[in-house]
Amino acid sequence: MADPASVAQIIDGKAIAKAIHQEIAEEVAQLKEQHGKVPGLAVVIVGERKDSQTYVRMKRKACAEVGINSINVDLPENISQEELLDQVLELNENPDVHGILVQLPLPKHINEEAILNAVGLDKDVDGFHPLNIGKLCMKGREPSSIPCTPKGCIELLKRSKIPIEKKKAVVVGRSNIVGMPAALLLMKNDATVTVVHSRTPEPQDIVKEADIVIAAAGQPQMIKRDWIKPGAAVIDVGTNAVSDPSKKLGYRIVGDVDFEEVKTVAGWISPVPGGVGPMTIAMLLRNTVDCAKAAFASGA
Numbered sequence: 001m002a003d004p005a006s007v008a009q010i011i012d013g014k015a016i017a018k019a020i021h022q023e024i025a026e027e028v029a030q031l032k033e034q035h036g037k038v039p040g041l042a043v044v045i046v047g048e049r050k051d052s053q054t055y056v057r058m059k060r061k062a063c064a065e066v067g068i069n070s071i072n073v074d075l076p077e078n079i080s081q082e083e084l085l086d087q088v089l090e091l092n093e094n095p096d097v098h099g100i101l102v103q104l105p106l107p108k109h110i111n112e113e114a115i116l117n118a119v120g121l122d123k124d125v126d127g128f129h130p131l132n133i134g135k136l137c138m139k140g141r142e143p144s145s146i147p148c149t150p151k152g153c154i155e156l157l158k159r160s161k162i163p164i165e166k167k168k169a170v171v172v173g174r175s176n177i178v179g180m181p182a183a184l185l186l187m188k189n190d191a192t193v194t195v196v197h198s199r200t201p202e203p204q205d206i207v208k209e210a211d212i213v214i215a216a217a218g219q220p221q222m223i224k225r226d227w228i229k230p231g232a233a234v235i236d237v238g239t240n241a242v243s244d245p246s247k248k249l250g251y252r253i254v255g256d257v258d259f260e261e262v263k264t265v266a267g268w269i270s271p272v273p274g275g276v277g278p279m280t281i282a283m284l285l286r287n288t289v290d291c292a293k294a295a296f297a298s299g300a
């Protein structure tokens, strides 16, 4: 039985991300010395969604902090599919651009799949190109980039010295950008993986077996104390805005995990904010530097 007074170790994603930023800044400085140039990341945003603008601002600021050249491409909401495609193709050809991030979601009239398909494989720092996702699914194949959020989850586990090999992992959610790749990465790291989702009967019974839980369902605070095996590691990917009149903005961000409840039973838990979110950005910088290194090595 769990000690009712026990409290999980908090996984400080903000501090871990900061340490990674430091490592990356050193690598960028080295690259500059060796090659006379720095990695470049094109951050493309279409339209004026407030949340997207906030995330994009954070990404561009993080680039600046570590010495990555951020190429800002701000496009109007009413841009045509063809014009956006041309912009991406132009960035593919630009030798100063080593990574291209097209902020999602795109406006409804744009075919998202066609745009993600157009991002050059070698510059796909989001890891969203179908060929990179295909390689992620296959043994013995290496995608040029791995999606940032699930990669950040694995990095949180590894840097917290939480063992993955031979453990039972349960992923809650099956999205293309988090749940599915998170399950594949856990499997690659020799966990035994189960995915539960909105059509799974009694998901709590399955989650309760897990040594590692990755919560990526997009449901505010759905994972409660009695879902969690005592001592389990819980990584919360949720970023749900819930109304809170006491806040300046009228809302606050909560995860998919009921933090206050679950921290009394889990062994480790990542908070929201301050957990996976900052790691997503750190992994974007990581992928950008890795793409630039590959480009520099090939003589570009």
Ligand SMILES: Nc1nc(=O)c2c([nH]1)NC[C@@H]1CN(c3ccc(C(=O)N[C@@H](CCC(=O)O)C(=O)O)cc3)C=[N+]21
Pocket: 054, 055, 058, 101, 102, 103, 104, 105, 126, 148, 149, 239, 253, 272, 273, 274, 275, 276, 277, 278, 279, 280, 281
């Ligand atoms: N092409 C593409 N790539 C993405 O990686 C991508 C995207 N589109 N669209 C939207 C989602 C969302 N996302 C987040 C990044 C950082 C935080 C983050 O740092 N959050 C802070 C809190 C920020 C706040 O206070 O609002 C934290 O959790 O501590 C959250 C969410 C990247 N996404």
